[in-house]
Amino acid sequence: MIPISYWRNRRSYTALMGSRCRACGAEYFPPVRVCRKCKSRDIEPREMPRKGTLITYTKLTEPAEEFGKQTPVYLGLIELSNGVKLVSTLADVSESELNEGAPVSMVIRRWTEEGPTGIIYYGYKFKVDAAYSMS
Amino acid sequence: MNRVFIRSVGLVPVGEHWEKGLADLMYEAASNALLAAPGIKPDKIIVGNMFSGYAEHQEQLGSLLASTLGMAGVSAIKVEAACGSGGVAVHEGYLSIKSGEYENVLVVGVEKMKDMGTGKATKALSMAESAEYTQVAGASFISLNALLSKVYMAHYGRKDEEMASFPVIAHRNGVTAAHAQFRKEITVKDVLSSAIIADPIRLLSSPPAGDGAAAVLLSSKGGEVEVLASEVATNQFIFQERENLLDFMASRIASSRAVAKAGIGVSMIDFMEVHDAFPVVAALALESIGISKPGMAPIDAMNGRFNCDGELPIGTFGGLKARGHPVGATGAYQVAEAYLQLSGGAGKNQIGGAKIGLTHNVGGIDSTCAVHVLRSAI
Numbered sequence: 001m002i003p004i005s006y007w008r009n010r011r012s013y014t015a016l017m018g019s020r021c022r023a024c025g026a027e028y029f030p031p032v033r034v035c036r037k038c039k040s041r042d043i044e045p046r047e048m049p050r051k052g053t054l055i056t057y058t059k060l061t062e063p064a065e066e067f068g069k070q071t072p073v074y075l076g077l078i079e080l081s082n083g084v085k086l087v088s089t090l091a092d093v094s095e096s097e098l099n100e101g102a103p104v105s106m107v108i109r110r111w112t113e114e115g116p117t118g119i120i121y122y123g124y125k126f127k128v129d130a131a132y133s134m135s
Numbered sequence: 136m137n138r139v140f141i142r143s144v145g146l147v148p149v150g151e152h153w154e155k156g157l158a159d160l161m162y163e164a165a166s167n168a169l170l171a172a173p174g175i176k177p178d179k180i181i182v183g184n185m186f187s188g189y190a191e192h193q194e195q196l197g198s199l200l201a202s203t204l205g206m207a208g209v210s211a212i213k214v215e216a217a218c219g220s221g222g223v224a225v226h227e228g229y230l231s232i233k234s235g236e237y238e239n240v241l242v243v244g245v246e247k248m249k250d251m252g253t254g255k256a257t258k259a260l261s262m263a264e265s266a267e268y269t270q271v272a273g274a275s276f277i278s279l280n281a282l283l284s285k286v287y288m289a290h291y292g293r294k295d296e297e298m299a300s301f302p303v304i305a306h307r308n309g310v311t312a313a314h315a316q317f318r319k320e321i322t323v324k325d326v327l328s329s330a331i332i333a334d335p336i337r338l339l340s341s342p343p344a345g346d347g348a349a350a351v352l353l354s355s356k357g358g359e360v361e362v363l364a365s366e367v368a369t370n371q372f373i374f375q376e377r378e379n380l381l382d383f384m385a386s387r388i389a390s391s392r393a394v395a396k397a398g399i400g401v402s403m404i405d406f407m408e409v410h411d412a413f414p415v416v417a418a419l420a421l422e423s424i425g426i427s428k429p430g431m432a433p434i435d436a437m438n439g440r441f442n443c444d445g446e447l448p449i450g451t452f453g454g455l456k457a458r459g460h461p462v463g464a465t466g467a468y469q470v471a472e473a474y475l476q477l478s479g480g481a482g483k484n485q486i487g488g489a490k491i492g493l494t495h496n497v498g499g500i501d502s503t504c505a506v507h508v509l510r511s512a513i
Contacts (some may be wrong), residue, residue: 002266005266005267006271009267009268010183012268013271018319028376030265030267030268030373035374036371050299055286056282056286057282057285057286057288058281058282058285058333058334058335058336059331059333059334060273060275060278060281060332060333061275061330061331061332061333062253062257062275062332063257063273063275063278063459064254064257064258064261064270064273064275065254065255065257065258067273068254070273073273075272075273075274075278075282075333077282077285078374085375085376086375087269087272087274087279087282087374087375088272089272089273100289102364105448111271111272111273112320121171121271123242123271123272124272
C-alpha cells in the first residue's frame with residue numbers, strides 16, 4: 001500500500017464512492033472520468049449501494065505477500081444491487097454459505113498493516129448477510 | 136511500405152538462471168540471433184519487459200542492451216504491456232520497419248523472475264491489474280483468473296477434467312523442446328491432483344515462474360519468414376468492469392484485424408502459439424479468434440484438435456505452461472517459435488508443411504493483446 005494513494009482514494013475504500021454519468025445515468029465503481037456507455041465527460045461522484053449478490057468466489061492460498069497473514073484469502077466477484085460488479089475480499093467466511101446469488105453486504109475491515117507500529121489500512125470487504133447464513 | 140521479414144531468432148532456455156542477470160540473458164538471446172545473421176547490423180533495438188524495475192532495480196533496458204552488445208549510439212527503447220510486453224515489442228519493431236525509418240530491428244523479450252522469490256513475484260504479476268482498485272482488495276493475478284475460470288465453467292457447464300486438457304497438451308509438446316522449462320508429460324489426473332493455488336486453478340494448470348530471453352531479428356531485406364500482419368488491441372482495463380466477462384475483446388479485435396490484413400482466412404492457419412497462461416485464457420483466446428465455438432475450446436482440446444498431429448496444433452514447443460512464461464519475454468518466444476516452425480527449424484517439434492502461423496500474446500486478462508500472422512517465405 002502507498003500511504004498517500006490510500007488517503008487519496010479513502011472515500012472509495014471506505015464508502016464505495018464511485019461515479020454516475022449525468023448524461024445517461026450509468027453508474028461505475030471504481031470512479032471513471034469518461035462514461036463507458038455514452039462517452040460523456042459530465043460525471044458526478046456517487047456512492048455505490050452497499051448490498052449485492054455473490055456471483056462467484058475463489059479461495060486463494062498464495063496471496064500477494066502483504067496479505068500473507070490473512071491466508072487463505074477468499075476473493076469474491078460481487079454484483080451490487082445497481083448492477084455494478086466489483087472484486088472484494090470476503091470477511092467472516094463460512095464456505096458452505098458462499099453460494100452463487102448469496103446476498104452480501106459491505107463491511108469495513110482491516111486490509112493490510114505496515115508492521116506492528118505502522119499504519120493500519122482499513123477498507124471495504126463483503127460478507128454474507130446474517131439472515132441468509134441462518135437460513 | 137516496406138515488407139517485414141524475420142531474419143533470425145535467438146532463444147535462451149527458460150528456467151532458473153541464478154548465474155545470469157538481465158544483461159546476460161538479453162545478451163545471450165541477442166547474440167544467438169545476430170550470429171545467425173552475419174552482416175546484419177541492427178539500426179534499432181526494442182526490449183520487451185514487464186517488471187525489471189521492481190524485480191532487479193533496473194530500467195532503461197534498451198540502452199543497457201545496446202551497450203552490452205557494444206552498439207552504443209543505436210536507437211533503443213523498452214516497451215511494456217505486462218505479460219504482453221514481448222508481443223508488443225515485436226509489434227513496435229514491425230512498425231519501425233514498416234514505416235521505412237529502420238531496416239533491421241533487434242527485438243528482445245526478457246524477464247528475470249526467480250531472484251525475487253514467490254511472494255514478491257506474486258505482487259509483481261499483480262501489477263498488471265489496477266493498483267488502486269484491484270491489488271488493494273487482495274486480488275492476485277491468479278485469483279482473478281480463478282474467478283474468470285469459475286464464470287466460464289459455470290456459464291458453459293465445463294468441467295475441471297475438460298479444462299485440464301490444455302496443460303496436458305502443453306507438457307506433451309514441451310518434452311522435445313530444447314528451450315522448454317518443463318520437459319515432462321503430465322496427465323489430466325496429475326493436473327487435478329496437484330495443489331490448489333486459487334480454486335479451480337492448481338499448480339499444474341498455471342504457468343511456472345522462470346527466467347528467460349528471446350530475440351527476433353526483423354529486417355526489410357528479406358528472411359525465411361515474413362510477418363504478414365501485426366496488430367495490438369485493448370480491452371476494458373479493469374477486468375470486473377467488463378459488461379461481458381467472457382468477451383476477450385482485445386483478442387477478438389487484434390486477431391480479426393491481423394487475419395484480415397494478412398489477407399488470409401482463419402482456416403488457412405497451420406498452427407498457433409496462443410497465450411495459454413491458464414486453461415480459461417487458452418479457451419477464450421481460441422474462441423475469440425474464431426477457432427472454437429463459444430464454450431467448446433476445452434472439448435476441442437480434449438478431442439485432440441489442438442495436438443501436434445491434430446487439425447490446428449497450439450503451443451508447439453510447450454506453450455506458456457511447459458516452455459515457460461518469463462512474462463515480458465513470452466510474446467517474443469512465441470514469434471521466435473513460429474519462425475522455427477515456418478523455416479523448417481523446429482526439429483522434433485516440427486509441424487509438417489507449416490506455411491502460416493499465428494501468435495497470440497496478452498497482457499493482464501486480455502487487457503492488451505498482440506497478434507502476429509507469419510508466413511513461410513522459403
